Amino acid sequence: MKSILIVFILIFISSCVFGAESIKIIDPNNGAGTDYTSLASFESTEQADVTAATGSDTQFTAKCRCTGGTADVIANFNGWTTDAANYIKIWTDPAEGYRSTDGTYQTGNIYRIEGDVPLTLQEANIKVLGIELDHTGATTSSGIIYMVSIEGGGTIDIGYCILQNTAGASGMRSIFASTGIDSATTLNVFNTVAVNANGYSCRTFDTDWTVNFYNCSFLGGDIAGIHQNSGGTVNVENCAILESADDFSGTITITKCASDDNDAESVAESGGGTNWPDDFNDAANGDFTLVSGSNLIDAGTDDPSSGLYTDDIIGTTRSSYDIGAFEFDSGGGATFIPTINITEYRLNSILNNLGIIAGRN
Amino acid sequence: MKKLIIVFILLFSTDLFAVELLVKRQANYTHSNPDKDRAGVYKRGDVIVAMPDGHGWGIEEHPLTTTYSPPRSFIVKIPGITVAQANKYLRPEVDDVDPSKIKTRRLWKIEADLVPQWVKTSIATTGEVTVTWNQIKTFIKNKKTGDTE
Numbered sequence: 001m002k003s004i005l006i007v008f009i010l011i012f013i014s015s016c017v018f019g020a021e022s023i024k025i026i027d028p029n030n031g032a033g034t035d036y037t038s039l040a041s042f043e044s045t046e047q048a049d050v051t052a053a054t055g056s057d058t059q060f061t062a063k064c065r066c067t068g069g070t071a072d073v074i075a076n077f078n079g080w081t082t083d084a085a086n087y088i089k090i091w092t093d094p095a096e097g098y099r100s101t102d103g104t105y106q107t108g109n110i111y112r113i114e115g116d117v118p119l120t121l122q123e124a125n126i127k128v129l130g131i132e133l134d135h136t137g138a139t140t141s142s143g144i145i146y147m148v149s150i151e152g153g154g155t156i157d158i159g160y161c162i163l164q165n166t167a168g169a170s171g172m173r174s175i176f177a178s179t180g181i182d183s184a185t186t187l188n189v190f191n192t193v194a195v196n197a198n199g200y201s202c203r204t205f206d207t208d209w210t211v212n213f214y215n216c217s218f219l220g221g222d223i224a225g226i227h228q229n230s231g232g233t234v235n236v237e238n239c240a241i242l243e244s245a246d247d248f249s250g251t252i253t254i255t256k257c258a259s260d261d262n263d264a265e266s267v268a269e270s271g272g273g274t275n276w277p278d279d280f281n282d283a284a285n286g287d288f289t290l291v292s293g294s295n296l297i298d299a300g301t302d303d304p305s306s307g308l309y310t311d312d313i314i315g316t317t318r319s320s321y322d323i324g325a326f327e328f329d330s331g332g333g334a335t336f337i338p339t340i341n342i343t344e345y346r347l348n349s350i351l352n353n354l355g356i357i358a359g360r361n
Numbered sequence: 362m363k364k365l366i367i368v369f370i371l372l373f374s375t376d377l378f379a380v381e382l383l384v385k386r387q388a389n390y391t392h393s394n395p396d397k398d399r400a401g402v403y404k405r406g407d408v409i410v411a412m413p414d415g416h417g418w419g420i421e422e423h424p425l426t427t428t429y430s431p432p433r434s435f436i437v438k439i440p441g442i443t444v445a446q447a448n449k450y451l452r453p454e455v456d457d458v459d460p461s462k463i464k465t466r467r468l469w470k471i472e473a474d475l476v477p478q479w480v481k482t483s484i485a486t487t488g489e490v491t492v493t494w495n496q497i498k499t500f501i502k503n504k505k506t507g508d509t510e
Contacts, residue, residue, distance in 0.1 A: 030417035037412070037419045044409040045421055045433045047389050047402060073410060079392055079401020079466065122401060122463075148461055151397065178461055
């Protein structure tokens, strides 16, 4: 009885302090309860001045599912009015099973966006969490996540994402910050994997803003790994950047990272060799899980982002932070266990919001 | 031989495929920055997405099931047009000097106010309309040049 009372009190406090989410279900296969069959139509139909919302709708969440194996089409977020407290969240719920279970790019009923420049962000105050993106189009020299003309400042969080360029289009950037981005904007990329960008894993281009990379694994930028073209502040921490023509290019603050061209690395790969076979199980195929004995284990900074995340790309709790998107799990798998029951899940969510416990993004 | 002819007819029959366009019914709001409003906010008649014939639309997409009143979109079905062909209407108008800069969210629009009354009636009552390419093409307008298809 006492615990039920506590739950009700916490729900009340949570509602008062944080408002509520407006959650819409995105499912390209139009499974039961689907609000939108594409992220693009969510973006168009829900487009609003979110800051003007009164009452309960302060956070617009696109909860993404894939019930029949179909990939979503490209989307571009633009024309909204947001702020730090009233933001957009594009998200797969790890408890629902539509997010990659092993941190590699998966098809089947895993939600993913495939197309020509899969996701364009022209807004700050967006979180992109647990999404797979594949550039399958003919466009060159753009981005798999492409950011351009962002006014007003704010924060963009990209986490638990998997990016690839199967089209092999040249000059592509897995994450591309182009021109016209307000200097008050901060981009945080964490627990994210990018494979074979066929250009750059990330490129910030003439943008005077702040970009932070934490615990990412980027392979195969054939022009560069992380490239700061000009302007802005770029920080990279706990990341593994490998098999790029130039792992770090430009003015970048590098902290506890591993690379293979002796480019300000603090941790050397274990034993060398293409795709670091003594560190990763199968990096060439996007599997960046760590091999027992890797130099990358426990080699990172603990909690480098001050609480932005406390687990790895598949939900394994981080303790002594490793380098890269995966935390070494001697047990051989993710420790995340799906929701036990709705009451406990709700309670966890509330406690997470209140900062009492750390939850999963 | 007969089978070959049938296959040939099936392959080239334009009635075999169609596109379904989700079209913006009206702008949700006006952005405070006029440039941002033009570049980002969907306007009446803008095509949002193009899906193949028979696409199952979500609750908030179809005018008959949406919780929004009035509905924020409607559906135009065009036999004989493929999704790939219709993707042309999803393109933005970009700056002539800097193509990375979007000037208008959509270069093309469907002139929803000028279509024949029977089209308006169908949209108003069922949320969708099926039109031939010849019936709709003169109402698909390039915002930059003012030309229609």
